[in-house]
Amino acid sequence: MDRLLYIMIKCRAASKIAQPPVKERARRDAARRRSPSPREAPVRFGLHLPQSGPAASAEAVRRVAEHAEALGFADVWVSDHLALPQGAKYPPSSYILEPIATLTWAAAATQRVGLGTSVLVLPLRPPVLLAKGLASLDLLSGGRLTLGAAAGWLEAEFDALGVPFRERGARTDETLELLRRCWTEDPVDAEGPITGARLRKMRVVPQPGRAIPIWIGGLSDAAVERAIRSGDGWHGAFQSPEEAAPLARRLRAARPEEGFTLSMRPSWDVLRDGPDRVARELDAFREAGFQHIVADPVQRDLDAWLRCTDAFARVFALA
Numbered sequence: 526m527d528r529l530l531y532i533m534i535k536c537r538a539a540s541k542i543a544q545p546p547v548k549e550r551a552r553r554d555a556a557r558r559r560s561p562s563p564r565e566a567p568v569r570f571g572l573h574l575p576q577s578g579p580a581a582s583a584e585a586v587r588r589v590a591e592h593a594e595a596l597g598f599a600d601v602w603v604s605d606h607l608a609l610p611q612g613a614k615y616p617p618s619s620y621i622l623e624p625i626a627t628l629t630w631a632a633a634a635t636q637r638v639g640l641g642t643s644v645l646v647l648p649l650r651p652p653v654l655l656a657k658g659l660a661s662l663d664l665l666s667g668g669r670l671t672l673g674a675a676a677g678w679l680e681a682e683f684d685a686l687g688v689p690f691r692e693r694g695a696r697t698d699e700t701l702e703l704l705r706r707c708w709t710e711d712p713v714d715a716e717g718p719i720t721g722a723r724l725r726k727m728r729v730v731p732q733p734g735r736a737i738p739i740w741i742g743g744l745s746d747a748a749v750e751r752a753i754r755s756g757d758g759w760h761g762a763f764q765s766p767e768e769a770a771p772l773a774r775r776l777r778a779a780r781p782e783e784g785f786t787l788s789m790r791p792s793w794d795v796l797r798d799g800p801d802r803v804a805r806e807l808d809a810f811r812e813a814g815f816q817h818i819v820a821d822p823v824q825r826d827l828d829a830w831l832r833c834t835d836a837f838a839r840v841f842a843l844a
Contacts, residue, residue, distance in 0.1 A: 568811055569599040570841045571641060571819040573790070575830050576603045576627050578618035583630065585827045586622070590631035592834055593638055597843040600639030600671065602790070602819050603627045605646050608685040617823075625658050632666035640666055643790050643819060644673035644742035644760060648696035649686050652720050655700065656707035656729055663733040670733075673760040673788075674701070675742035676751075694747055695719050701739065701755050708732050740788055744772070753779040758786030758817075765791075766809030773813045788817035795836040797823065803840050 572593045575585040590601050609619040628640045640662070647655070663670040676697040677683065683690040699717045706715050707729040715724045740760040741752035749772065752759040759776050761769055773787050789810055795803050810818060820841075822833040837843075 568807070568815065569817045570837075570843065571600040571602050571639070571788075571817065572598045572834060572837065573602045573604070573643065573819055573821040574627065574631060575822075575824075575827065576624070577616065577621040579620075579825045580827060580830050581620060581622055582827070585830065586627055586630055587634040588827065589830055589834060590635050590638065592831055594635045596834065596838045598638060598838070599817070600641050600669075600819075601628075601631055601635075602641045602643045602673075604643055606679070606682065607646075607649060608682050609679070610681045613679075613681075625662060628670070629662055629665065632662065632669065636667075638669070639671060640669045641671040641740075641819075642673045643762065644675040644740075646677035646682075647674050647700040648676060648688055648693045648720075649683070650700075652700040652703040652717060652722050653707060653724070653727075653729060656704045659704070659737065660708055660729075660731060660733045663735075663737055664731055668733070668735055671738045671740060672704075673740045673742050675748065692719055694751075698751065698755070701751075704739075708737065738786070740786060749775065752776060757784065758788060760788040760790070762790040763792045764789060766806050766813055769810065769815070770813040773815060777814055786817055787815045788819065789815050790819035790821055793820060794823045794833060795820070795840060796829070796833045800836065800840045803837070807840070 572589070574589055575581050593601050603624040604616070604621065605624045606616060606621050609616070613619065624642050624645060628642070632640055659670065659672060674697070676693040680690045683693065688696070696719050699719050703715060703717050703720070703722055706713055709732070711730060711732065712726040712728050713724040714726060716722065738757040739755070740758035741748060741756035742760045742762065743749070743751070744761065744764070749759070753776065761772065764772075769789055776785075776787060791806060791810070793803050793806070807818065820837040822830050824830045824833050
């Protein structure tokens with residue numbers, strides 16, 4: 526009996542040692558409540574600006590950016606093509622305002638709304654020039670930029686700019702490294718054998734003063750692995766929830782941290798497709814773990830774009 530009592534006392538003592546103090550357990554429980562899993566976190570909503578086609582103009586970009594900010598959208602977005610073959614099937618218009626200039630114009634018209642690229646084709650631009658332009662945009666806007674970036678897909682566009690198409694993956698990886706070094710090192714000692722950049726104690730200032738989030742775009746295995754290896758998130762486009770869910774699982778398994786953002790730009794226009802479809806697919810994207818959605822109107826004039834923005838805001842419960 527004495528031995529049994531001794532064992533019971535030891536077990537109780539051990540259990541007390543194994544358990545953290547009450548205050549510590551409460552602190553950990555509170556921390557878990559404050560840090561929801563990516564699937565439980567609220568979805569943030571962005572809006573593509575009227576940057577291309579007949580709706581594109583300085584007034585349209587300004588008014589839609591102002592309206593999106595007033596409605597509570599998290600950010601506004603632009604796309605990227607510098608040159609397109611005549612008669613190309615996609616994108617639907619070759620009239621596309623340059624993305625960094627467009628975001629700068631939108632930034633000047635707004636105070637809070639974020640600014641994003643969906644997506645910037647990195648290998649088409651010299652990395653140091655790009656680092657300077659993006660850092661300047663981020664500084665002038667008060668730290669509002671998210672860089673969506675990808676390797677590109679249109680070979681004729683690479684030919685037009687004199688950039689070897691087959692090097693696009695390696696150029697993208699090298700540009701990502703040089704961007705981050707230009708934004709964090711002063712002076713910069715770096716070399717890019719593929720892009721031709723040679724920096725020997727070079728000052729690329731001003732620097733942004735923060736880590737500009739980089740969301741890697743693309744659906745290929747190489748793009749997904751690049752997002753896992755080098756990205757702060759992944760930004761997809763034109764996928765259905767069923768198509769996107771396996772990619773989301775793969776990305777989240779490799780990058781489980783909440784700070785790694787899963788973003789999608791679906792092929793939605795709520796005036797064309799109706800609010801029921803948008804709401805249904807939004808629920809599916811949320812269930813798949815997406816934390817950010819970019820609405821992408823396809824309207825051909827400013828008034829219709831603004832009506833579409835209002836309709837998206839209602840579906841997203843922003844208005």
